[in-house]
Amino acid sequence: MYVAVKGGERAIANAHRLLDHERRGDRAVPELSPTQIDEQLALAVDRVMSEGSLYDRGLAALAIKQARGDLIEAIFLVRAYRTTLPRFGYSNPVDTGRMAIRRRISATYKDLPGGQVLGPTFDYTHRLIDFALAAEREVAEPLTAPVGPDTETPRVTDMIANDDLIERNLKTDETKPVGDLTRDPLAFPADRDLRLQNLARGDEGFLLALGYSTQRGYGRNHPFVGEIRMGEVEIELEIPELGLTASLGAVTLTECQMVNQFKGSLTEPARFTRGYGLSFGHCERRAMSMALVDRALRAKEFGEERKGPAQDEEFVLSHSDNVQSTGFVEHLKLPHYVDFQAELALLRQMRSEFEARQASSHPEAAE
Amino acid sequence: MSATAENYRGYNFAYLDEQTKRMIRRAILKAIAIPGYQVPFASREMPMPYGWGTGGVQVTAAILGPDDILKVIDQGADDTTNAVSIRQFFEKTAGVQTTTETGKATIIQTRHRIPEATLQDHQVLVYQVPIPEPLRFLEPRETETRTMHALAEYGLMHVKLYEDIAQHGHIAKTYDYPVLVAERYVMAPSPIPKFDNPKMHQSGALQLFGAGREKRIYAIPPHTEVVSLDFEDHPFEPTKFTEPCALCGALDSYLDEVITDDKGGRMFVCSDTHHCESRRAEGHVGALGTPITPVTEAAE
Numbered sequence: 001m002y003v004a005v006k007g008g009e010r011a012i013a014n015a016h017r018l019l020d021h022e023r024r025g026d027r028a029v030p031e032l033s034p035t036q037i038d039e040q041l042a043l044a045v046d047r048v049m050s051e052g053s054l055y056d057r058g059l060a061a062l063a064i065k066q067a068r069g070d071l072i073e074a075i076f077l078v079r080a081y082r083t084t085l086p087r088f089g090y091s092n093p094v095d096t097g098r099m100a101i102r103r104r105i106s107a108t109y110k111d112l113p114g115g116q117v118l119g120p121t122f123d124y125t126h127r128l129i130d131f132a133l134a135a136e137r138e139v140a141e142p143l144t145a146p147v148g149p150d151t152e153t154p155r156v157t158d159m160i161a162n163d164d165l166i167e168r169n170l171k172t173d174e175t176k177p178v179g180d181l182t183r184d185p186l187a188f189p190a191d192r193d194l195r196l197q198n199l200a201r202g203d204e205g206f207l208l209a210l211g212y213s214t215q216r217g218y219g220r221n222h223p224f225v226g227e228i229r230m231g232e233v234e235i236e237l238e239i240p241e242l243g244l245t246a247s248l249g250a251v252t253l254t255e256c257q258m259v260n261q262f263k264g265s266l267t268e269p270a271r272f273t274r275g276y277g278l279s280f281g282h283c284e285r286r287a288m289s290m291a292l293v294d295r296a297l298r299a300k301e302f303g304e305e306r307k308g309p310a311q312d313e314e315f316v317l318s319h320s321d322n323v324q325s326t327g328f329v330e331h332l333k334l335p336h337y338v339d340f341q342a343e344l345a346l347l348r349q350m351r352s353e354f355e356a357r358q359a360s361s362h363p364e365a366a367e
Numbered sequence: 368m369s370a371t372a373e374n375y376r377g378y379n380f381a382y383l384d385e386q387t388k389r390m391i392r393r394a395i396l397k398a399i400a401i402p403g404y405q406v407p408f409a410s411r412e413m414p415m416p417y418g419w420g421t422g423g424v425q426v427t428a429a430i431l432g433p434d435d436i437l438k439v440i441d442q443g444a445d446d447t448t449n450a451v452s453i454r455q456f457f458e459k460t461a462g463v464q465t466t467t468e469t470g471k472a473t474i475i476q477t478r479h480r481i482p483e484a485t486l487q488d489h490q491v492l493v494y495q496v497p498i499p500e501p502l503r504f505l506e507p508r509e510t511e512t513r514t515m516h517a518l519a520e521y522g523l524m525h526v527k528l529y530e531d532i533a534q535h536g537h538i539a540k541t542y543d544y545p546v547l548v549a550e551r552y553v554m555a556p557s558p559i560p561k562f563d564n565p566k567m568h569q570s571g572a573l574q575l576f577g578a579g580r581e582k583r584i585y586a587i588p589p590h591t592e593v594v595s596l597d598f599e600d601h602p603f604e605p606t607k608f609t610e611p612c613a614l615c616g617a618l619d620s621y622l623d624e625v626i627t628d629d630k631g632g633r634m635f636v637c638s639d640t641h642h643c644e645s646r647r648a649e650g651h652v653g654a655l656g657t658p659i660t661p662v663t664e665a666a667e
Binding site for chain 2: 008009011012076079080082083084086182183184185186187188189314318323324326327328329330331332334335336337338339341342343344345346349350353
């Protein structure tokens with residue numbers, strides 16, 4: 001006999017309790033601390049900070065623990081926390097030219113001022129499982145090289161710009177506020193400030209696939225990695241009441257400047273074009289993907305035919321956010337029986353009409 | 368007011384900060400002033416996922432006052448898990464009184480249904496909306512659909528409905544059936560069954576629609592004309608049920624089909640749980656129901 005689906009409240013409470021249990025896992029295994037996650041799963045923390053749009057390592061590490069390692073769930077936790085925080089000001093634009101470099105490579109020049117600095121990279125590791133890593137072991141201290149205070153690492157794109165071979169960065173209109181899609185709904189067409197903000201918090205997998213698609217002909221833009229740099233930059237806040245600029249501390253950033261297909265016109269000499277990627281932490285894959293997609297989205301600006309998904313602003317910006325995507329995809333598991341019932345009713349009506357038609361046309365068919 | 372739970376300590380009344388509420392209220396006022404028009408608003412991340420009703424929750428949070436009595440339903444029922452979860456959210460963050468009685472509520476947040484009982488002037492119905500744009504599946508681009516609305520260019524929609532009739536003999540839209548509001552804007556009523564569409568017309572209650580992921584709010588002010596799109600020779604027809612509710616015998620309510628065994632056994636029961644319970648309390652008994660004695664609300 002029919003038993004009404006009651007007891008939702010108790011079911012939810014019990015499910016949460018079970019989740020707590022599963023999160024903890026075997027009680028005989030020592031519990032993970034957020035500090036361990038921050039220190040030893042640092043790249044996961046970087047991704048959660050980037051897509052969560054909040055630079056707070058401890059919070060991101062805690063979110064990863066709470067989410068049982070599900071990074072999109074952790075990103076969601078961070079976003080929902082971030083949205084409740086008050087805004088007390090806007091920092092000055094960061095100067096990545098003054099970054100304390102930990103990694104800096106260029107694919108366009110063999111050597112350059114400041115040098116190529118590999119830093120901590122997987123790039124030239126052989127992807128062999130390191131079975132020794134399964135056990136605790138002593139890790140050698142890294143080697144360091146003395147860095148003089150006069151070691152300048154100018155941005156590669158600035159050096160190309162000195163020869164006027166790359167498009168100039170647009171003069172920014174100081175009176176025009178920078179767009180913020182967390183405070184105003186996104187409207188189309190969107191300017192580059194909003195597009196970059198959207199991409200900066202976009203899903204890494206989505207950006208990667210779109211960036212990849214431009215390399216395979218769906219909006220090709222002939223990219224060169226002018227430079228990737230990773231390191232610490234200082235965040236400064238102007239306090240007009242006190243007439244001073246205060247340093248709020250440093251954040252780790254990864255910046256990717258792509259140098260792309262040149263453009264010229266009757267009035268302008270040909271110059272390379274730019275694609276830009278920036279990310280919290282050490283997130284090279286996302287910074288590179290972002291730079292490819294940024295350039296692809298500038299198709300209209302350069303009068304290029306838009307034929308790839310990566311060049312389609314509405315498509316890209318509307319589907320890049322994984323918190324939105326996962327919410328809407330996963331909501332399909334919520335009850336839909338009212339709508340399904342409406343579909344059933346119409347389907348049955350159409351079928352009974354079909355059967356009636358079949359029955360009435362049967363004598364003719366027999367002729 | 369009940370004690371605010373530990374998790375929500377430090378949050379404002381009804382979770383959202385006052386600046387955000389003011390921004391949402393402005394959008395709501397604009398939406399009421401232009402019935403059926405989708406007003407963009409700066410939707411916030413909420414502590415539940417997009418698709419779980421973040422738009423409705425934000426609208427409710429923005430209009431909720433300490434004296435309001437809140438009812439939350441999903442699929443017409445107060446006891447579905449998501450309705451329970453959202454009701455608990457407001458119990459914890461706002462400490463407001465909640466109810467399952469349609470008549471007692473001042474704000475009703477709903478997913479996929481309009482209650483069977485006629486809503487009154489003092490009530491607000493808040494819909495959770497997944498896709499606010501009725502033209503979205505005909506034209507995926509927002510720039511295009513906004514222009515179509517601006518020009519009241521709805522030919523594409525009529526062609527779609529006509530093609531349904533040509534192909535299936537019926538308009539193949541059984542829920543989220545498009546309506547024309549105040550003779551101007553074509554509007555998506557959210558995925559309520561078309562059975563519920565007539566209830567929107569000239570309703571005494573204010574109807575607010577919140578789409579969180581899509582960042583849109585729209586409204587039907589009280590006593591507004593809401594017409595389901597149709598053709599003269601194919602007039603709009605709400606879904607009809609051939610049998611009454613098995614528990615309360617209601618002939619005029621929307622029914623859920625419940626599979627009772629694996630041999631084709633099924634029964635139909637009211638989707639609106641409060642409607643069904645109050646009918647049974649009044650002594651109505653369906654074919655498979657048992658008489659119940661009236662009880663006072665236990666949920667409080």
